[in-house]
Amino acid sequence: MLLLLLLLLFSASSFAQKTSVEETSVSFLELRNCKSSFAETKLTEESEATVNKFAHEFAHVESIYESKLKLQYTQESLAGKHYSYIQTIGNTIVYNSEVKVNTNGKAVVLSVFDNSFSPKTFTDKNSSLAQAEIFVKEKFQSFYSLKNEIIWFPLSETELAKAYRFELQNAASENLEIITNGREILYKRDLNTYAAQADSTAKGFVFMPDPLTSSGNVYGGSFIDNYDNDSPWLTNERKEVSLSVEFSNNVFKLKNSFVQISDFDLPNNIPATAVLPMFNFSRSNLNFEQVNAFYHITEIGKHIKSMGFNCANTLVDVDANALNGQDNSFFATNYNPQRLYFGIGGVDDAEDADVIVHEYSHFLSYNASPQSNTGNERLALDEAFGDYNAASYSRAINDFNWGWVYNWDGHNAFWTGRVVNSNKTYPTNLVNNIYKDGEIWSSMLMQLWSDIGKNTMDKLIVQAHYGYAQNIKFTDAANLLLSADQQLFNGLHYCILTQRMFERGVLPSGKTLCTNAIANIQKELPVVLLQTPDGCIVTSPETLWNTTVEIIDAAGKKIHTQPFEGRTIIDGKHFTPGIYFVKVSNSNSSKILKWFKQ
Numbered sequence: 131m132l133l134l135l136l137l138l139l140f141s142a143s144s145f146a147q148k149t150s151v152e153e154t155s156v157s158f159l160e161l162r163n164c165k166s167s168f169a170e171t172k173l174t175e176e177s178e179a180t181v182n183k184f185a186h187e188f189a190h191v192e193s194i195y196e197s198k199l200k201l202q203y204t205q206e207s208l209a210g211k212h213y214s215y216i217q218t219i220g221n222t223i224v225y226n227s228e229v230k231v232n233t234n235g236k237a238v239v240l241s242v243f244d245n246s247f248s249p250k251t252f253t254d255k256n257s258s259l260a261q262a263e264i265f266v267k268e269k270f271q272s273f274y275s276l277k278n279e280i281i282w283f284p285l286s287e288t289e290l291a292k293a294y295r296f297e298l299q300n301a302a303s304e305n306l307e308i309i310t311n312g313r314e315i316l317y318k319r320d321l322n323t324y325a326a327q328a329d330s331t332a333k334g335f336v337f338m339p340d341p342l343t344s345s346g347n348v349y350g351g352s353f354i355d356n357y358d359n360d361s362p363w364l365t366n367e368r369k370e371v372s373l374s375v376e377f378s379n380n381v382f383k384l385k386n387s388f389v390q391i392s393d394f395d396l397p398n399n400i401p402a403t404a405v406l407p408m409f410n411f412s413r414s415n416l417n418f419e420q421v422n423a424f425y426h427i428t429e430i431g432k433h434i435k436s437m438g439f440n441c442a443n444t445l446v447d448v449d450a451n452a453l454n455g456q457d458n459s460f461f462a463t464n465y466n467p468q469r470l471y472f473g474i475g476g477v478d479d480a481e482d483a484d485v486i487v488h489e490y491s492h493f494l495s496y497n498a499s500p501q502s503n504t505g506n507e508r509l510a511l512d513e514a515f516g517d518y519n520a521a522s523y524s525r526a527i528n529d530f531n532w533g534w535v536y537n538w539d540g541h542n543a544f545w546t547g548r549v550v551n552s553n554k555t556y557p558t559n560l561v562n563n564i565y566k567d568g569e570i571w572s573s574m575l576m577q578l579w580s581d582i583g584k585n586t587m588d589k590l591i592v593q594a595h596y597g598y599a600q601n602i603k604f605t606d607a608a609n610l611l612l613s614a615d616q617q618l619f620n621g622l623h624y625c626i627l628t629q630r631m632f633e634r635g636v637l638p639s640g641k642t643l644c645t646n647a648i649a650n651i652q653k654e655l656p657v658v659l660l661q662t663p664d665g666c667i668v669t670s671p672e673t674l675w676n677t678t679v680e681i682i683d684a685a686g687k688k689i690h691t692q693p694f695e696g697r698t699i700i701d702g703k704h705f706t707p708g709i710y711f712v713k714v715s716n717s718n719s720s721k722i723l724k725w726f727k728q
C-alpha cells in the first residue's frame with residue numbers, strides 16, 4: 131500500500147522544460163538500478179541472431195518460465211550498432227524492462243544495459259479490458275484514449291501484476307500514461323518531454339541567440355518582456371539571417387527537411403508565409419517566434435547531420451505560439467511528425483534560442499535511442515543534454531555570460547533559469563529533481579567543452595546518447611562517453627575525460643592511467659560582475675571549486691561573505707548605496723571587482 135501511495139504521489143510533470151514542482155516522491159521504478167557491463171565481448175559475427183543470443187545469455191531471462199527478449203529496434207551511429215530488446219513473459223511485455231546492447235558494428239559488444247526482471251510472484255488482473263476502460267474514463271473525464279495494451283507491471287523486483295497500460299490525451303495536448311488493474315491506478319506519468327524539401331532561401335530576422343546575450347545585459351531596465359511589446363532596444367537586437375525555406379504555390383513557407391512551422395495548439399494563428407523572400411517581424415508579432423524557432427532548429431539540425439549522425443534526419447513539427455498563456459515548452463512523441471510546443475507565457479519561450487535548442491535536443495535524444503527515457507537519473511541526463519546543447523550552441527555565437535542557460539526566458543521574475551557552470555558533484559548534490567540534478571552533468575560537459583572544444587564534445591555526447599538505455603545512471607553515462615571517445619577518437623581524450631569525471635564524482639576514482647592531466651595553472655580568476663536593479667550577480671564561465679565571495683566596503687572593511695556557486699546573487703537590500711569591492715578567491719587565485727550599489 132505504501133508503494134501505491136508513493137506511486138500516486140509522484141508528480142506527473144516529468145518532462146517540462148522547467149517546473150516548479152519539487153520531485154521528491156519517487157517510486158522504485160524511478161530509482162531502479164540497471165545492471166550494466168562495459169566488458170568487451172567478441173561475437174562470432176555481427177548479426178541479429180548472434181546479438182540476440184548474447185542478450186538472452188546476459189539477461190538470463192530463459193531461466194524464467196516462458197520469458198524471452200523481443201527486439202524493439204536497431205539503430206546505427208557513427209561508432210556502431212545499437213540493439214534494444216524488451217522482456218516478454220508468455221508473449222506479454224514486461225513494463226520498463228529494456229535490455230540494450232551496443233556494439234562497434236564489427237562483432238564486438240561494447241556495453242550492455244539490463245533492466246529485465248526475475249519475478250517470483252505473478253498476480254492476475256482480475257478485470258477485463260472493458261472494465262479497465264470504464265475505470266480510466268471515469269477518472270480522466272476530459273481525456274480520450276490513444277492506445278491501450280496488456281502488460282506485466284512490476285510491483286517490486288520480484289512481483290509482476292497483469293495490468294492495462296493506457297495512453298491518454300486531452301484537448302490541451304496533455305499526454306498521460308496510466309497503468310491500472312481496473313480497480314486502482316498503479317502508475318501515472320506525463321509523456322510529454324518538456325523543457326519537405328528545402329528548395330529556396332529567404333532572409334529573416336531573429337535573436338542571436340537572445341537579446342540579453344547579444345547586447346551584454348542581464349534581465350531588467352530596458353531589457354524586459356513588458357507583455358511582449360516592442361521596444362527600440364529589443365528590436366535593435368534582431369539580426370538578419372538566411373533561412374532555408376520551401377517555395378510552393380508562389381509563396382515562401384517556413385518548412386525544410388528538419389522542421390516545419392504549424393499551428394496545432396492555441397492560440398490559433400496561421401503559420402507565417404511570404405510573397406517576397408523576407409520574414410521581417412518584430413517580437414510583438416507572433417510570426418517572430420515562428421521565424422526564430424525555425425532558424426535555430428534548422429541550424430542545430432544541420433550541425434548534427436554534418437557530424438554524420440542520423441537523429442536529425444526526420445522532420446519535427448513546431449508550434450512556436452502554443453500552450454495558450456502557459457510559460458513552458460515540451461516535446462511530444464505520439465504524433466507523426468513528432469511535435470515541439472513553445473509556450474507564450476512570461477517571456478515567449480521561442481524568443482530564446484536556449485529553449486528552442488533544449489527542446490529540440492529531447493527530439494534528437496529520442497530519435498537516437500527511442501523509449502529509453504525512464505528512471506530519474508536517465509531523465510536528468512536528458513535534461514542535461516538539452517542544457518548542454520543550448521549552452522554549446524549559444525556560446526559559439528556569443529560567449530557573454532554563457533554559464534547561464536535561458537538568459538532571456540529565465541533568470542528573471544518569471545523563472546529562475548538554470549546554469550551550466552555549477553560546482554555540484556555526484557552523488558552528494560542529488561536531490562531527486564531531474565532539472566537540478568542535470569546541472570551536475572551539463573556543467574561537467576561544458577567544462578569539457580572548454581578543455582577539448584565544441585566540435586569534439588558535441589560529437590562525443592551525441593554518440594553517447596545512441597547507447598543510452600532505460601534507468602542508466604550518471605556512472606553508466608560516463609562510461610558511454612569514454613566508449614564514444616575510444617570508438618571515434620581512439621581514446622585521445624581519455625585523461626581529461628576521466629579527470630573531469632573524478633572531480634564530479636560520476637566515475638569512482640582510482641581507475642585512471644593518467645596523472646596530472648591538467649597542470650594547476652595559476653591565473654586571475656575568470657569572474658565577472660553583472661549589475662542588476664536589485665544588487666549584483668557574480669558569475670564565471672568556468673567551474674570554480676572551493677571559492678568564496680567577500681564584500682568589502684570603501685573603508686576596506688569586510689562586511690559580508692558567501693560561497694561562490696556558479697551564479698552568486700548579492701542581494702542589494704542589505705547594503706547602503708555606494709562603492710563596494712567584491713573579492714572572489716580560492717586557494718590558487720583571486721580577483722577584485724567593483725560594485726556601484728545604487
Ligand SMILES: [Zn+2]
Binds near residue numbers: 146489516
Ligand atoms: Zn527538458
